Amino acid sequence: MNRMIQCVSLMLSLCLLLASAGGFAAAEGVVDGDLTCTITLGNWPPDTASAAEKALFEGYRDTMARQYPNVTLVPDYYSYTLSNYVPMAKGGTAPTIFQPPFTDPQLLISQHLVGDVTEALEKFGVLDKFSPSYVEMLADENGRIYGLPRDGYVLGMHLNLALFREAGLMTEDGLPMYPKTLQELAEYGQIIREKTGKAGLVFPASETYGGWLFTNIAWNFGCVGESALEYQDEDGRWVCNFTSPECVAAMEYMRDLRWKYDILNVDATTTDWAGAHSLLGTGEAAMNFAADDSVDQPTSNKGLPVEDFALIPFPAGPAGRYALAGGTCYMFAPDITADQAVAAMAYLKILGKLPFLDDDIIAGMRADYAAKRDRGAPVLPAISAWNDAEYNSAKQAIVDEYCNVDMRLYSDFFDSLSGGTISLKSEEPVFAQQLYRELTAVIQRVITREGADIVKALQKAQDSFQEYLDDEINDY
Amino acid sequence: MSAGKESRIRTHARLRENVTSWLIMVPGLLLMLFFVWEPLFESVRMSLYKTRNVELVRFIGLDNFVSVVSKDDFMQALVNTFSYTFWSLLLGFGLPVLLAILINETTRGKGLFRTAVYLPNMLPGLAVIILWSAFFSGGKSGVLNILIGRLGIPPQSYLTRSEWVIPIIILIATWKGAGATALIYMAGMAGISPELYEAAAIDGATVRQRVFHILLPAVRKLAGTLLILQIISVFQIMYEPMVLTKGGPDNASLSLMQLMWQYAFGGSMNYGKASAVAVIVTLILLVMTAIYSFFNRRESDWE
Numbered sequence: 147m148n149r150m151i152q153c154v155s156l157m158l159s160l161c162l163l164l165a166s167a168g169g170f171a172a173a174e175g176v177v178d179g180d181l182t183c184t185i186t187l188g189n190w191p192p193d194t195a196s197a198a199e200k201a202l203f204e205g206y207r208d209t210m211a212r213q214y215p216n217v218t219l220v221p222d223y224y225s226y227t228l229s230n231y232v233p234m235a236k237g238g239t240a241p242t243i244f245q246p247p248f249t250d251p252q253l254l255i256s257q258h259l260v261g262d263v264t265e266a267l268e269k270f271g272v273l274d275k276f277s278p279s280y281v282e283m284l285a286d287e288n289g290r291i292y293g294l295p296r297d298g299y300v301l302g303m304h305l306n307l308a309l310f311r312e313a314g315l316m317t318e319d320g321l322p323m324y325p326k327t328l329q330e331l332a333e334y335g336q337i338i339r340e341k342t343g344k345a346g347l348v349f350p351a352s353e354t355y356g357g358w359l360f361t362n363i364a365w366n367f368g369c370v371g372e373s374a375l376e377y378q379d380e381d382g383r384w385v386c387n388f389t390s391p392e393c394v395a396a397m398e399y400m401r402d403l404r405w406k407y408d409i410l411n412v413d414a415t416t417t418d419w420a421g422a423h424s425l426l427g428t429g430e431a432a433m434n435f436a437a438d439d440s441v442d443q444p445t446s447n448k449g450l451p452v453e454d455f456a457l458i459p460f461p462a463g464p465a466g467r468y469a470l471a472g473g474t475c476y477m478f479a480p481d482i483t484a485d486q487a488v489a490a491m492a493y494l495k496i497l498g499k500l501p502f503l504d505d506d507i508i509a510g511m512r513a514d515y516a517a518k519r520d521r522g523a524p525v526l527p528a529i530s531a532w533n534d535a536e537y538n539s540a541k542q543a544i545v546d547e548y549c550n551v552d553m554r555l556y557s558d559f560f561d562s563l564s565g566g567t568i569s570l571k572s573e574e575p576v577f578a579q580q581l582y583r584e585l586t587a588v589i590q591r592v593i594t595r596e597g598a599d600i601v602k603a604l605q606k607a608q609d610s611f612q613e614y615l616d617d618e619i620n621d622y
Numbered sequence: 623m624s625a626g627k628e629s630r631i632r633t634h635a636r637l638r639e640n641v642t643s644w645l646i647m648v649p650g651l652l653l654m655l656f657f658v659w660e661p662l663f664e665s666v667r668m669s670l671y672k673t674r675n676v677e678l679v680r681f682i683g684l685d686n687f688v689s690v691v692s693k694d695d696f697m698q699a700l701v702n703t704f705s706y707t708f709w710s711l712l713l714g715f716g717l718p719v720l721l722a723i724l725i726n727e728t729t730r731g732k733g734l735f736r737t738a739v740y741l742p743n744m745l746p747g748l749a750v751i752i753l754w755s756a757f758f759s760g761g762k763s764g765v766l767n768i769l770i771g772r773l774g775i776p777p778q779s780y781l782t783r784s785e786w787v788i789p790i791i792i793l794i795a796t797w798k799g800a801g802a803t804a805l806i807y808m809a810g811m812a813g814i815s816p817e818l819y820e821a822a823a824i825d826g827a828t829v830r831q832r833v834f835h836i837l838l839p840a841v842r843k844l845a846g847t848l849l850i851l852q853i854i855s856v857f858q859i860m861y862e863p864m865v866l867t868k869g870g871p872d873n874a875s876l877s878l879m880q881l882m883w884q885y886a887f888g889g890s891m892n893y894g895k896a897s898a899v900a901v902i903v904t905l906i907l908l909v910m911t912a913i914y915s916f917f918n919r920r921e922s923d924w925e
Binding site: 233236412415577587591618 | 674677694761762782783870872873888
């Protein structure tokens, strides 16, 4: 497991700065201009979207019409959830391209609910540039590819600097004295609560969010390798392991955050992902476990000025420094044809999601970054999913043109990735959502009942999830 | 005309009449068959199978039921669902009757009050939940906390306390739904003969006496029907806890229907177990309805 962690870490870090594989080249000529088919595009901006966003997508459509006049694009407002997708896939009405989070691809692939696009990727010559960590998430056991990363993210912490300032936790240089460890997080959070009366940390402990964030804390307490939250035994059976001393210690830390340091937001059990961003953005909380891909949530969406916002690395725990690397991907309808797969790749290439840069793509990126800057969202370098150094550095140059923030407030986060001071980890390998749900229930118990028996609660969750694993995978 | 011929003519006439009736019913029956009975049958069938998303993999008998029932969260959801029903009857059964009586006894502005009590019912369900979540928000910006803050009481946390969440959810549901039920009671009260009131007035009956001896007996049967409808409705409560508390804290507001949703769409896509929960809910409701019908029929027989 440690080897896998190192691998993921290395690959993503390489993606950012060090990869040397191949250069980027225009894909012109790989696709027949007479390609004729119709593709449906999920996640088209709704009528309520900003004018800039709508114009951006109309621009993509115009480019596609110019390059492939016989490909008909059908915009669809469809937004993926597992519950709404399954009936559509079974009924043959799923959009050609849709965007699930990285928790779902393996489930969708195993259930034969998505289409294979390996040949189309080969046609564009990008198959070998795919970061192995993403191949692991988007391919089946035979190496067939069913998806493409839309954007990757790494979990860190969002800070509301206005509250840090009020609590006296700023240096003379205007930088936050932020927590480097989970212990410091508790202590700094306490200072903030005492000085400002606001929550030191917002922790969304509802549905699956609590468990999702808790896995990161657990890794930092040592729930990796032989103490992982779930692992395969010698017989290949999946085993749930919530009652390890490391996991118990991590849950005790959660209890301390609530009952010893009292730094959590008051309605943690009803707070979801959006609610957490809202609390940070509106100054009700000073810190939030969140990633680089959601920096527009507290800022442009909730009104926090970019100069009052910072992104820091995930705090280290007693057993290491780990953070989740995940993201959103593009996947394809199960009945996608070969022509549709090629057309879909051509469209994603125009969106800049394949490792090619041409005038249209650069124009698209510029429009995207300009739109971000205009709406008050931080313009930051994206974590690339491609092992293509030339492509990655060319993109970085464009980001630099539009950068609207003091990069000192972000540099530790990005340096931790490129410098390898943080180990990146993908989500727990099987049935992550169900695992998160079980752990969320334990967190809710622990933060709402001071005397909750942590071991007993974890044992109960472990039994439940083990039964689930047996039912769904071990005894299937 | 012979008796036989007359009988045949009568039979034909009845048949013609019935054919027309059946033809009128056919579209409704087809829709019922397609949208109600077929999914119901399919759900029962699915509950007996191992499933891969909506596909049936193999017949496993009652295994899904055994697996679902043996889990702690099912028992918790079952207890919660009965708790929802209890609180709903406690908070929400008498209130519409009271509202109907008050409006019925009002001599001026009856239309205004009727509209006022019905108004919450016109709001979208999710909007109501979001509105009330701001009211019960635990921070200093929560509306209720601002109000009690004026009385010098420190901010409280409401939706994170397991003993409070179900009454709060029922309070919200009652706020939204009581007006509609009150209108039904008012319709029932409108059917009471005015002579009864006049006679009572001549005899010097007070408002209290009119309520207890004319109004309430007149709506008793209606109340019985609404009682069972309310139980059926509350037993299927789902979106309110799903939006307000997500079933938490620690499953304290998890309902059976929400558990069913979790099995189907909460990440596991286990439609077989979800169907098993749905079948269990249906059976419980059938039993409760049968009990009600039994007592109702016995009461009718006595009358």
